[in-house]
Amino acid sequence: MMSTAGAIDVPPERSLPPGQHLLAQAPVMHYGPVPRPRPDRWDLTVGGMTRENREHRFSLEEVLGLPQLEVVADLHCSSRWSTLDESWSGVSARALVEAAPPADGVDEVLVFAEFGYSASIRLEDLMSARAVLATHHAGEPLTQERGAPLRLILPHLYSWKGPKWVRGWNYTLEPERGFWESRGYHLRGDAWREERYGYQE
Numbered sequence: 001m002m003s004t005a006g007a008i009d010v011p012p013e014r015s016l017p018p019g020q021h022l023l024a025q026a027p028v029m030h031y032g033p034v035p036r037p038r039p040d041r042w043d044l045t046v047g048g049m050t051r052e053n054r055e056h057r058f059s060l061e062e063v064l065g066l067p068q069l070e071v072v073a074d075l076h077c078s079s080r081w082s083t084l085d086e087s088w089s090g091v092s093a094r095a096l097v098e099a100a101p102p103a104d105g106v107d108e109v110l111v112f113a114e115f116g117y118s119a120s121i122r123l124e125d126l127m128s129a130r131a132v133l134a135t136h137h138a139g140e141p142l143t144q145e146r147g148a149p150l151r152l153i154l155p156h157l158y159s160w161k162g163p164k165w166v167r168g169w170n171y172t173l174e175p176e177r178g179f180w181e182s183r184g185y186h187l188r189g190d191a192w193r194e195e196r197y198g199y200q201e
């Protein structure tokens with residue numbers, strides 16, 4: 001998470017979360033390499049404390065059959081840049097939770113992606129009306145570097161909580177720290193409350 005030059009002015013009537021500056025365009029940012037497409041072996045797994053006490057597996061086709069959702073949302077990187085009005089479309093994350101429901105008492109999710117990337121997310125955040133498993137950005141299919149075939153977008157959280165190349169999640173009773181959360185970043189990560197670092201928890 002490095003900082004980025006090229007800040008622009010925030011338009012009147014708009015605001016950014018505290019401590020953020022605006023960029024005209026989001027830089028491509030992730031840790032490690034871009035995975036190469038593997039449509040033949042792609043699946044999505046929902047496991048951990050599921051209601052039926054079994055792992056649920058979905059093909060991409062099955063995921064794409066869930067209710068569609070389009071969201072216009074800002075990106076907020078914890079390295080302090082934001083962008084405004086990105087448009088993301090795909091399927092509702094809440095619909096996938098409903099298709100593979102958690103056991104009673106589950107409040108937490110560890111979302112995982114290719115190459116072991118993961119992010120800790122509260123079930124409540126994953127089920128928010130604007131949480132989208134995106135297949136498209138700005139009206140075009142996601143590019144590989146932006147997370148194709150599927151990427152999670154949670155508009156009110158810092159964007160490290162939006163894994164690109166997402167492959168599923170596990171339900172847990174207690175929060176489990178993901179990639180950045182175990183490197184000093186916040187479990188919840190609400191950008192509007194500036195929940196950046198773990199020491200603020």
Ligand SMILES: Nc1nc2c(c(=O)[nH]1)N[C@H]1C(S)=C(S)[C@@H](COP(=O)(O)O)O[C@H]1N2
Pocket residue numbers: 001026027028029030031032076077078113114117145146159160161162163164165
């Ligand atoms: N799989 C994966 N997803 C990831 C990351 C990553 O390192 N790996 N980085 C996150 C971070 S820190 C940011 S800011 C956004 C950047 O998204 P962008 O490249 O579309 O701008 O992706 C997020 N999703």
Ligand SMILES: [Mo]
Pocket residue numbers: 001029076077078079159160
């Ligand atoms: Mo980020």
